[in-house]
Amino acid sequence: MSDHVAIPNNRQHPLSDAEAEQGAEEFRQTFETLRNEVSRFMVGQEAIIEQVLMAVVCGGHVLLEGVPGLGKTALVHTIAQAVELDFRRIQFTPDLLPADILGTNLLIEDDSGHKRFRFQPGPVFTNVLLADEINRATPKTQSALLETMQEKTVSVAHTTHELSRPFFVLATQNPIEMDGTYPLPEAQLDRFFFKLKVDMPKHDEFALILDRTGGVDQPQIRPVTDGETVLRMGQMVRQVPIAADVQDHLIRLVRATHPSDANATERIRRYVRYGASPRAAQAMLGAARARALLHTRYHVAVEDVDAVAAATMRHRIILSFEGEAEGITTDELIADIIKGVRPAC
Amino acid sequence: MTAAAQLRQFVRRLQRRLNARQAVTAALIALVVAAFGALVVAAGFVLSGYRVQRTWLLIPATAAAVVGIGAYVLRRCTADGAARRADAMFALREGLISSLAFQRTGRHGAFYDLQLRDTLTHARDVDVTAIRVRPHWLAPAIAAALLAATAWLCTLPDSPLVRQARAEADRTRARSAEVKEHLQAYLADMRGDMDDDELRRLAKAKLVEQVEQLKVTGDRKAALRQYARIERTIRKLAERTALKRDEQFADACAEQCAKSSDADVETLARDLSDKRYKDAADTLDALKQGANESPDKAKKPHDKLDEAVRRLAKAARQRADLDSALKQRAEQVCKASERLGKAVQAAEREAQRTGECRACKAGMLKEQKDADEAIGRLARHMDEMDGKRTFLARMDGMLKQLGRCQGYMRSDAVALLPQKSIGAAKDGRLGDPQSDADTGELTRLRGQLGSGPSRVAVEHAADGSGVSHLASAERDARFRAQVESFVHREDVPHTLTQGVKRYFELIHRTPQTGQPDAAPAQSAGGASSPPQE
Numbered sequence: 001m002s003d004h005v006a007i008p009n010n011r012q013h014p015l016s017d018a019e020a021e022q023g024a025e026e027f028r029q030t031f032e033t034l035r036n037e038v039s040r041f042m043v044g045q046e047a048i049i050e051q052v053l054m055a056v057v058c059g060g061h062v063l064l065e066g067v068p069g070l071g072k073t074a075l076v077h078t079i080a081q082a083v084e085l086d087f088r089r090i091q092f093t094p095d096l097l098p099a100d101i102l103g104t105n106l107l108i109e110d111d112s113g114h115k116r117f118r119f120q121p122g123p124v125f126t127n128v129l130l131a132d133e134i135n136r137a138t139p140k141t142q143s144a145l146l147e148t149m150q151e152k153t154v155s156v157a158h159t160t161h162e163l164s165r166p167f168f169v170l171a172t173q174n175p176i177e178m179d180g181t182y183p184l185p186e187a188q189l190d191r192f193f194f195k196l197k198v199d200m201p202k203h204d205e206f207a208l209i210l211d212r213t214g215g216v217d218q219p220q221i222r223p224v225t226d227g228e229t230v231l232r233m234g235q236m237v238r239q240v241p242i243a244a245d246v247q248d249h250l251i252r253l254v255r256a257t258h259p260s261d262a263n264a265t266e267r268i269r270r271y272v273r274y275g276a277s278p279r280a281a282q283a284m285l286g287a288a289r290a291r292a293l294l295h296t297r298y299h300v301a302v303e304d305v306d307a308v309a310a311a312t313m314r315h316r317i318i319l320s321f322e323g324e325a326e327g328i329t330t331d332e333l334i335a336d337i338i339k340g341v342r343p344a345c
Numbered sequence: 346m347t348a349a350a351q352l353r354q355f356v357r358r359l360q361r362r363l364n365a366r367q368a369v370t371a372a373l374i375a376l377v378v379a380a381f382g383a384l385v386v387a388a389g390f391v392l393s394g395y396r397v398q399r400t401w402l403l404i405p406a407t408a409a410a411v412v413g414i415g416a417y418v419l420r421r422c423t424a425d426g427a428a429r430r431a432d433a434m435f436a437l438r439e440g441l442i443s444s445l446a447f448q449r450t451g452r453h454g455a456f457y458d459l460q461l462r463d464t465l466t467h468a469r470d471v472d473v474t475a476i477r478v479r480p481h482w483l484a485p486a487i488a489a490a491l492l493a494a495t496a497w498l499c500t501l502p503d504s505p506l507v508r509q510a511r512a513e514a515d516r517t518r519a520r521s522a523e524v525k526e527h528l529q530a531y532l533a534d535m536r537g538d539m540d541d542d543e544l545r546r547l548a549k550a551k552l553v554e555q556v557e558q559l560k561v562t563g564d565r566k567a568a569l570r571q572y573a574r575i576e577r578t579i580r581k582l583a584e585r586t587a588l589k590r591d592e593q594f595a596d597a598c599a600e601q602c603a604k605s606s607d608a609d610v611e612t613l614a615r616d617l618s619d620k621r622y623k624d625a626a627d628t629l630d631a632l633k634q635g636a637n638e639s640p641d642k643a644k645k646p647h648d649k650l651d652e653a654v655r656r657l658a659k660a661a662r663q664r665a666d667l668d669s670a671l672k673q674r675a676e677q678v679c680k681a682s683e684r685l686g687k688a689v690q691a692a693e694r695e696a697q698r699t700g701e702c703r704a705c706k707a708g709m710l711k712e713q714k715d716a717d718e719a720i721g722r723l724a725r726h727m728d729e730m731d732g733k734r735t736f737l738a739r740m741d742g743m744l745k746q747l748g749r750c751q752g753y754m755r756s757d758a759v760a761l762l763p764q765k766s767i768g769a770a771k772d773g774r775l776g777d778p779q780s781d782a783d784t785g786e787l788t789r790l791r792g793q794l795g796s797g798p799s800r801v802a803v804e805h806a807a808d809g810s811g812v813s814h815l816a817s818a819e820r821d822a823r824f825r826a827q828v829e830s831f832v833h834r835e836d837v838p839h840t841l842t843q844g845v846k847r848y849f850e851l852i853h854r855t856p857q858t859g860q861p862d863a864a865p866a867q868s869a870g871g872a873s874s875p876p877q878e
Contacts, residue, residue: 017462020455239456243443245429298460299447301438 020239027236027293031057033224037082041219042075043212044205048196051287051311052079052170054294057233058286060193061149061169063134063184063315067176070198071209076130076170083230084223085127085166092137094180098144102154103161119156124148127164127227131171135181142188145169149191166227166234186274186318193283195315240289242300249341250288250305254281256337257317265336271323272333276316283312310334348461349448353424355468356441360427362476368417373484375413379406380491387498394504402495435471440464514563517754521568523761524750525559528575531746532556535739542729543736550582552743568754576747579740588733591671595622595730597664598675601656610653622731626724629653633717643689643709647682650716654682671730674723681716688712757830825849 015023031053038049048064052075055062064072073089080087090101103122109115123129124145134142148154149169154161171192173184189195201209212219242250256263257275268275287308288300295304314330346354382405390397422430428441444464447457503511532553536544547553555575562568595617602614609628616625632650657675664672689712692705753761828845 015455017455017458020459024459239454241443241447241452241454241456241460243439243446244450245442245446246439297438297440298456298463299440299443301440301443303438 015239023236024293024298027057027233028296030225030229030233031294034079034082037221037224038075038078041078041212041221042071043208044201045071045075045198048075048198050294051194051196051308052076054287054290054308055193056083056166056168057230058193058237058283058290059166059168059231059234060283060286061171061191063189063192063195064170064172064198065175065195066172066198067200068174070200072172072198073130073132076128076172078221079170080128080130081221082224083128084226085230086164087128087130088123088126089130089132090123091132092134092141094136094138096137096141098141101141101144102148102156105157117157119159119161121161122154124154125161125163127166127168129167129169131169133173134171135173135184137182139182139185142182142184146187146191149188164227166230189315190277190279192315194287194311196311197314237286237290237293240292240298240300242285242289246300246302246305247285249302250281250284252341253305253309253337254278254284254313256341257313257333263337263341265333265340267328267336268333271320271326271328272317273320273323274318276313280313280316284308287312306338309338348458348465349444352441352444352448352461352465352468355465355471355473356424356428356431356445358473359431359441359476360422360424362473362478363422363427363430366476366478367420367422369478369480371413371417371420373480373488374416375409376488377484377491378412379409380488380495382406382409383495384491384498387495391498391501394507396501396503396507397499399499402499431471434476435467437464437467437471440467513565517565517568518561518563520754520761521559521563522561524568524572524753525556525561527761528556528559528746528750531743535743539736539739540732542732543739546582546736550578552578552582565754569751572747572751572754576744579744579747583737583740586733586737588730588737590667590669591726591730592620592734594660594664594667594669594672594675595620595625595727597660597667598657601660601663602653605652605656607649607652609649610656613653614656620734622727622734626727626731629720629724629727633720641693643713644693647685647689650682650720651686654679671723671726674719674726678716678719678723681712681719685709685712685716 034053035046035049038053039046042049052062052064056079064075066072077087077089090096099122101122101124103120103125105117106120107115108118131145148163148167152163152165152167154163169192174181252263254276255261256265257268257272257280258264259269259272259275261268261275264272264275284305285300288304291304291307292298292300297304310331313334317330317333319328319330383402386401386405387397390401425442425445428445431437432439432441440460441464444461447460536547536553539547552575555578559571559575560567562571599614599617602610602617605611605614609631613625613628616622616628632646632653658679661672661676661679688705688709692709695705750761828849
C-alpha cells in the first residue's frame with residue numbers, strides 16, 4: 001500500500017484549482033501505477049488493460065470476449081489483487097441457479113430454540129465479481145445479475161441488500177464454443193460498460209508469457225490502491241467538462257447507429273435492427289472523460305469520443321438477420337459511422 | 346489581463362488571420378472565375394466571327410466579383426469558426442472551442458479554470474503566422490494566363506464573313522430607309538390626287554400609319570416582312586371592297602345592253618363595257634322620268650327606260666347566281682319601271698274613257714317618282730363603283746410599288762427607282778400606276794415571291810409569229826452575272842469558287858498572248874468556248 005496516493009474527495013466542498021490539478025495528476029499517477037502493476041503479470045494487451053481499468057474507475061462492468069487461454073480470467077484476478085478488493089469468481093454453468101449467485105434465506109434455529117430466516121449472501125456480495133463464461137448459464141440465471149449490475153443491490157424475499165462499493169462485474173465469454181451456451185439478453189448486454197475483444201498475443205508477447213509463467217517464480221501482484229481511491233477517481237472523472245460541440249458529436253455518433261436516423265449509413269440501414277441506447281451515450285461520455293484525463297487534458301475532445309466508441313457500442317448494436325447472415329461485425333459499422341459523422345468542431 | 350481575455354485576444358488574432366486568408370482566397374477565386382469567364386465570352390465572340398465587344402467582358406467580371414464577395418461573406422470565420430479551425434490546424438484537440446463554449450455558457454469551476462489555463466498554455470506555442478495569407482503561385486499564374494489569352498482574343502478583328510454580313514446589314518438598313526421614304530412620298534402623292542371618298546377609305550385602312558411605322562432595319566427578312574404586312578392589308582382592303590361581283594354584273598349588263606338599238610342604251614353598254622361607271626351613272630340619270638302628268642308625255646321616256654330595264658332584267662336573269670349589290674339595285678329599277686308602265690297604261694285607259702282622272706295621274710306621278718329614285722340609287726351605286734375602282738387602281742399601284750421595294754431589297758440593284766433619263770417628264774414614283782402595264786412587248790412571268798430565282802427569263806420578242814431569241818453576247822453576260830452571283834454565296838466551297846474563276850479565266854484567254862481577254866468570249870451559236878484544260 002506504499003504506492004497509495006490520496007485523491008481529494010470533493011463531495012464536501014468544491015475543489016480549488018490546485019486541488020483539482022493535484023487530483024488530476026494523482027488520478028493519472030494512480031492509473032499508471034495500477035496499469036504497471038497489472039502489466040507485471042499480464043503480457044501485452046495494453047489497450048485491454050487500459051480499457052478495463054477505465055471501466056473500473058468509471059464504475060462500469062466489462063464483458064471480455066476471447067478464445068480460451070488468452071488470460072481473461074487472469075487479468076480480472078490481477079486487477080482485483082492490485083486494487084486490493086474483495087474478489088469472487090462464479091463459474092457459470094447451465095445448472096447454476098439465481099440463488100447460487102445472489103444468495104438465499106436459510107431457516108435457522110437460535111440458541112433459544114426459535115426458528116427464523118437468515119439471509120445467506122451469495123458470491124455477488126463482493127467488490128470484484130468474475131462471471132466466468134457467463135453465457136453458459138441459462139437466461140434465468142443471467143437475469144439474476146440485472147438488478148445487481150444496474151442498482152448494485154440484491155432483492156431477496158422483499159428485502160433489498162446493498163452491495164459494497166466499488167462493485168463491478170468482469171464477465172468473460174467464449175465466442176467459438178457455442179454448444180450449450182445461451183446468448184446474453186439485450187438488457188443484460190446493455191448493462192456492460194465495455195465489451196472488449198481479447199486478441200491473440202503477438203510473437204514476442206508469446207515469448208514473454210512463457211518466460212513469466214513457465215518458471216518457478218511467479219510475479220507477485222501487490223495491492224497498489226484501494227476501493228476508496230477507485231471511487232474517488234470515478235468522482236474526479238465525472239468533473240471533466242465537455243463542450244457542446246463535442247457532446248453533439250457524441251450524440252450524433254450514437255444516433256447514427258439507428259437505421260431510422262438521418263445520419264445512418266446505408267450499411268447501418270441494411271444490417272442493423274436496433275442501435276445503441278442512451279446508456280451507450282452515458283458510457284461513452286464517462287469513458288471519454290477518463291481518457292481525456294489520462295491524456296493530460298481537462299476537457300473531452302472528439303478523439304476521446306471516437307476512441308471509446310467501439311468498446312461502448314459494439315455490444316449494444318443489434319444486427320439484422322441479413323447482417324448476421326453476411327457476417328457483418330458491429331466494429332465495421334462503428335468504423336463506418338465514425339468516418340461518416342464528421343465533427344461539427 | 347485575465348486568462349479568458351488572453352484567450353479571446355488570441356482567438357481574435359486567429360480570426361483576423363483566417364479572414365485575411367479567406368479574403369485573399371475569395372479574391373483569387375473571383376479573379377480566376379472572372380478571367381475564365383472573360384475568356385469564354387471572348388472566345389464566343391471570336392468563334393462567332395465577331396470582334397470582341399469589351400463591354401461584354403464586364404459581365405463575367407461583375408459576376409465573379411459578386412461570387413467572390415458572396416463567398417467571402419458566407420465563409421468568413423466567426424470566433425467559434427476560427428477556434429474550430431485553429432483546433433484542427435494546430436492539433437489543440439478542441440481546446441479553443443471548448444474554452445469559448447465554457448466561457449459563453451458561464452460555467453465556472455476548478456476544471457474549467459484548469460482547462461482554460463491548459464488551452465492558453467498550448468495556444469502560446471501556436472504561431473499564428475503559420476496560417477498562410479499569401480496564396481499559392483499556381484492560382485495567380487492561371488488567372489494571368491487566362492487574362493493574357495483574353496487580351497489576345499480582344500485584338501482579333503471581325504472575320505471576313507462578319508464584315509460582309511455587317512456591310513450587308515448596313516446596305517439593308519440604308520435600303521429600308523430609302524424604301525420607307527419612297528413609300529411615304531408615293532403615298533403623299535397618291536393622297537394629293539384622291540377625293541374625299543378615297544381619303545376616307547385610305548384613312549379607314551390605316552395604310553398611312555403602317556407606312557409611317559415601317560422600321561429602318563438591317564435585317565432583310567424583317568424588312569420584307571414589314572412590306573408583306575402592308576401588302577396583306579391592301580389585299581384585305583380589296584377583298585372588303587367587293588367590287589368584283591358588281592363588275593361581273595356590270596359586264597353582263599353591258600353585254601345585254603349592247604344588243605339594244607336604242608342610242609342611250611348602247612351608250613350605257615359602252616360605258617359599262619369600258620368600266621366607265623361614272624359615265625354610265627350619267628347615262629342612267631338621263632333615263633329618269635321626271636314629273637309628266639300627261640300619259641302621252643310619260644309614255645315616251647318610259648319606253649326608253651323600259652328598253653334599258655328589259656336588258657338589265659335579262660342580265661339579272663342571266664346572272665341569277667350572282668350576289669351583287671348592283672344587281673339588287675337594277676332589280677329595284679326593273680320593278681319600279683314595271684309598276685310605272687302599269688300606271689301609265691291605267692292612266693291612258695282612264696283618259697280615253699273618262700277624260701281626266703286625278704287619282705290615276707297621282708298614281709302615275711308616284712310611280713314616276715319611285716322609278717326615278719330607283720334609277721338614282723342605281724346611278725349612285727355605279728358612281729361609287731367608279732370611286733372604288735379608282736381607289737383600287739391606286740392600291741394596285743401601291744402594291745406594285747411594294748413589289749418593287751421587295752425586289753429592291755432582295756436584289757443587288759443599284760437604285761430603287763429606274764435612273765431618270767434625260768428629259769424625262771416626271772419622277773418614276775409619281776408616274777401613272779398603269780405606266781408599267783403590259784404593253785404586249787414583254788412576256789411578264791410571275792413566280793412565287795421568295796421561293797428562289799426564276800428559271801424563266803423575260804425575253805424581248807417581236808410581234809407576230811417570229812421566234813424569240815437572245816443575242817449570244819447578252820446570254821453570256823447574263824450567265825456570267827448568274828455564276829458570279831453564285832460564287833459569291835457563302836455556302837459555296839472555296840475550291841468550287843476557285844474552279845469557276847479558273848474556268849472563266851481560261852475561256853477568256855486569247856490563244857496568242859495567253860492573257861485573259863477583256864471582252865467576253867462569244868461563239869457563233871451563242872455558246873461559250875469549252876475550257877482549254
